[in-house]
Amino acid sequence: MVNHDDVAHGRRRFLHQSLALIPLATVVGRGVAPLSAQAAPVQGVSPGPVPLWFNPREWRFIIAACGRLIPEDALGPGAVSEGVPVFIDRQMEQPYGYGQLWYMQPPFAEAIPELGYQSPLVPREIYRRGIAAIDQHCQQHEQADFADLKPRQQDALLTQLEAGELNFSGLPGALFFTQLLENTKEGYLADPQHGGNQTLASWTLIGFPGARADYQDQMDNPNKPYPLPPVSISGYRGRSA
């Protein structure tokens, strides 16, 4: 069983670190603390994750959205304490984020879905435009940023996005949602070297042994549970289910 104290501790630690590093805004809770309330960072050293790409407002959105897409619950840690926001942020500075793994030459045209991705937007732009549009939408309707809404309201908005009911100029809401959900799951399920899945919680949850990659014995024991907990590429050992 997952130890929930540890889970809660992990989440607090993550948020605390995020807080300490963002010089312009704070993340925790529902308010924005005045700048003077910032904890003084350790001199000359960044004590935790500093977003490489997202600006402070976007960072608040990413943390809030990840927390709803894969929440912490009775089944264990969620995306936030596992570091998924860090994962997504780092991906934005990879060739992937710049669209350098996709053919992005014009002309761009509308197409039937079967012809695949035809948007001129690369992941960085999808996030930048998408988050700005959603926060603007939330300001109009709720006079608050997405990150400051109640979880129930956040879920309702994510559901609308997923269903294609919210569209913004130059950006279909479903396109943004697909991008966000895809990256959130990637971060939650990938090896921790990429920034998410820091305690291998997702692998423990489902029963994936991670980087063990050696199963002669298991092949001799079909239909038997695998006995060992997951391990990461770096050798970190996760918890048993």
Added chain:
Amino acid sequence: MNTIKHRPVDVVIVGFGWTGALMARELAETGLNILALERGEQRDTWPDFAYPRITDELTYGIRLKLFQNPARETVTVRHTSADHALPYRRFGSFLPGNGVGGAGVHWNGMLWRPRETDLKMHSTVTERYGASTIPADMTLQDYPVSYQELEPFFEKFEKICGTAGQAGNLRGETVAGGNPFEAPRRAPYPTKPLKQQYAGQLFARAAESLGYSPFPIPAANCTEAWKNPYGVQLGVCNYCGFCERFGCFNGSKASPQSTILPSLRQFSNFSLRTQAQVLRINTDASGKKATGVTWVDEQGVQHEQPADLVILSAFQLHNVRLLLLSGIGKPYNAQSGEGVVGRNYAYQMNGSLNLFFGEKHNFNPFAASGVTGTFIDDFNAGNFDQSGLGFIGGATIGAATSGGRPIQQMPLPAASPQWGSGWKKSIKQHYLHTMTIGSSGSVMPYKQCYLDLDPTYKDVHGQPLLRMTFDWQPNELKMTQFMQGKAEQIARVMGAQQVESGFMKPGDHYDVRPYQSTHTTGGTVMGDNPKNSVVNKYLQSWDVHNLFVLGASVFPQNLAYNPTGIVCATALWAAHAIRTQYFAQPGPLVQA
């Protein structure tokens, strides 16, 4: 632009995947001066595929580190010639390889021989069901080479790979436990079959109870100590679950690296230049003789490499594109039906059922090679009576598991929430307790399915992209519907809590988004005359006798089976013809 002109070589090889490496190794013994040009990077088992770094699903499985980068080059796609083709911007449906070893690095390792009738599909259908059963738009044709001619080369390639499997037909004698529909083989598989997972065992039991003949899938994943005919020692598969999309850290999945290169490096008359993208094959003023190739290096500098013999051994799509860019062979014209380059493009028609069992059954999908599993061949073309069914071709049906990577290999019921606590509950419920029955089906060639050059979109070098005009045709949709019925019949016996179908339905269109298979075929097909083919039975260009084209681009149509067996056996067959016939008397090996 300045072009660096190099000293001539005897043989230049364009593309260094399976077929290029096999050709290089086979010709190296002649002592001729051989140069291979590979557009991608140098790669080897160590350090590029080393454990544990290779077990990284995100980098290799999702961001596709070992594959062609579409930002540099892709294809455009449309369903019919009346449509406007758009670029295949994000890879999904098929994943061309790149770099030393090509797709031979990151394949799963399914290694088939065709049956005798597979190579004579047109004659077989005509004899059994009558020529009138072939739709007017279906450009079905026989291979110009027989199974008997190719048999020694299938055997040789199986030995090169240390192939694991159970013979079903040894010199005409049926062997229990193997595929009873197999064409006769002179030798058993080099190594014993892979172990079976629980999914394969359940499937085998159910299939047997219905009177079918299940057998372990033949796999280029070595299961015993094996030294291959090139003197290379292979490792033993440990079922790590990282075959598909990954390089093998273990030296057990056959790849050019694990089976050929250690031996090829001993030949000082062979050299390999990587990051060398061939732009075109050059011909003399007559257009009937290749003079070499023009290529561009990683700095953008152009090079001219003269050669007496040109081997075109790039991936299927690139073979077609390079011939079109080089003006070799008559391009296919879909309106008139004339021309051959780009004709008979085909693919593979796959379907699947997800079987959700619940927590009493542990499938442990992570414990796998690329090819662990059980198949039946009872519904492959020619193996059952197809009278009145209304389709040509067939499929294998089986339970194969190639791994349990959590981002990409975790099927959930369609009604499962996609996020939130409900999603977490669902992944816990299903990851270990779900298996898949798959069907892998043939695709016939059609007048309206072809490859040509795109008029609009260009690659990173400013050359036109290849344009694919392709959609599912009624014949294949009927075939896959039939296979769904058979797969569901087996699934019912297996007793899953819930079964969900991923088979295509009538009216469905080709969709480039979900991965289906990288078994794109045709476009430079082999045939018995220059009107129906680009190359003759020895894979020699009808138009340019010192040019040979290797790979799945020579398939007249696509089989249910995965292509690597025929791809590599025909490459060895062509190498043999070059050594024994062509070098003695350079010129056309078959008179047009």
